[in-house]
Amino acid sequence: MEPASGPTLLGFDVILVGSILAGIAALAVFVAIYSAVTIKDPMAKRVKALEGRREELKHGLVTTSARKRQSLVRKNDTADKVKDTLGSMKVLQQSQVEDMQQKLAWAGYRNKEIAVVLIGLRMILPIILGGIAFTLLYVVEIQPDWQFKRVAALAAAVFAGYKGPELFLSNKAAKRTDAIRKGLPDALDLLVICAEAGLTVDAAFNRVAKELGRAYPELGDEFALTAIELSFLNERKTAFQHLAYRVNLEAVQGVVTTMIQTERYGTPLASALRVLSAEFRNERMMRAEEKAARLPAIMTVPLIMFILPVLFVVILGPAACSIADAFSGGVGK
Numbered sequence: 001m002e003p004a005s006g007p008t009l010l011g012f013d014v015i016l017v018g019s020i021l022a023g024i025a026a027l028a029v030f031v032a033i034y035s036a037v038t039i040k041d042p043m044a045k046r047v048k049a050l051e052g053r054r055e056e057l058k059h060g061l062v063t064t065s066a067r068k069r070q071s072l073v074r075k076n077d078t079a080d081k082v083k084d085t086l087g088s089m090k091v092l093q094q095s096q097v098e099d100m101q102q103k104l105a106w107a108g109y110r111n112k113e114i115a116v117v118l119i120g121l122r123m124i125l126p127i128i129l130g131g132i133a134f135t136l137l138y139v140v141e142i143q144p145d146w147q148f149k150r151v152a153a154l155a156a157a158v159f160a161g162y163k164g165p166e167l168f169l170s171n172k173a174a175k176r177t178d179a180i181r182k183g184l185p186d187a188l189d190l191l192v193i194c195a196e197a198g199l200t201v202d203a204a205f206n207r208v209a210k211e212l213g214r215a216y217p218e219l220g221d222e223f224a225l226t227a228i229e230l231s232f233l234n235e236r237k238t239a240f241q242h243l244a245y246r247v248n249l250e251a252v253q254g255v256v257t258t259m260i261q262t263e264r265y266g267t268p269l270a271s272a273l274r275v276l277s278a279e280f281r282n283e284r285m286m287r288a289e290e291k292a293a294r295l296p297a298i299m300t301v302p303l304i305m306f307i308l309p310v311l312f313v314v315i316l317g318p319a320a321c322s323i324a325d326a327f328s329g330g331v332g333k
Contacts, residue, residue: 097115103173137150190207192273205227
């Protein structure tokens with residue numbers, strides 16, 4: 001026998017569906033009663049959070065401000081110690097510090113406090129390297145046959161300790177300047193396009209820095225820093241002067257002068273930059289032509305030393321052999 005089934009509506013059991021709906025209604029009534037019984041003040045949590053924040057501010061406001069202030073001020077304990085030591089020895093001059101800071105800026109180092117450390121190293125390294133060379137040459141005697149060469153090696157070690165940091169900075173600054181010189185005409189062309197497109201000066205520098213960052217990272221770095229300074233400094237002239245201070249290149253000096261005069265007198269920026277770009281491209285072409293013109297003079301020495309002797313051997317060799325055979329045959333007869 002088939003089990004008895006209840007009434008159906010549209011194929012659904014009415015008793016089963018009613019039981020499910022009654023259960024859902026009972027659950028909803030239970031949740032509503034629980035919410036009504038356990039209701040809380042909606043502002044209590046907010047008031048408690050505000051009171052906790054007030055206590056935190058009351059106890060930690062001074063400490064937090066001091067920490068923030070300390071984090072904003074960049075300190076270098078090593079540089080401070082070296083500066084105090086050199087100042088007590090009366091050997092540190094402000095002109096030396098400024099000169100070293102300028103060389104650091106040309107080499108791409110932003111931290112000016114390293115200048116004091118480099119000045120200290122220029123005094124310490126000759127003593128250290130000279131002491132090591134004296135120990136190796138006169139105490140250990142690694143080369144006992146050297147007489148005058150010992151004195152020359154010791155002097156070379158002392159000279160390397162004194163001029164080593166400065167030569168390193170000069171070499172790095174020269175490479176960085178050459179890389180910036182190569183990318184400057186392209187950067188000016190992009191600045192012209194940005195200026196004609198209606199971008200502001202800081203936006204144009206930022207755009208050029210992004211576009212040329214991969215091809216010319218040094219120039220992109222300088223333009224990005226200039227864009228940042230243009231955004232927050234009170235005077236744009238100061239940002240341009242900082243760019244001229246960081247790059248040891250006359251072309252950059254000309255660009256900075258043009259930018260300052262354009263802003264002061266209101267002359268068209270795009271036309272001025274276009275003229276500068278053309279001048280720099282002509283200068284680069286003239287520099288390439290100059291190197292090409294010097295090539296014959298440079299090739300003269302290897303030509304005389306390596307090519308002409310081979311030609312003499314090839315041309316005069318058979319004749320010399322024939323003459324030698326002729327003389328040897330005549331002597332045999």
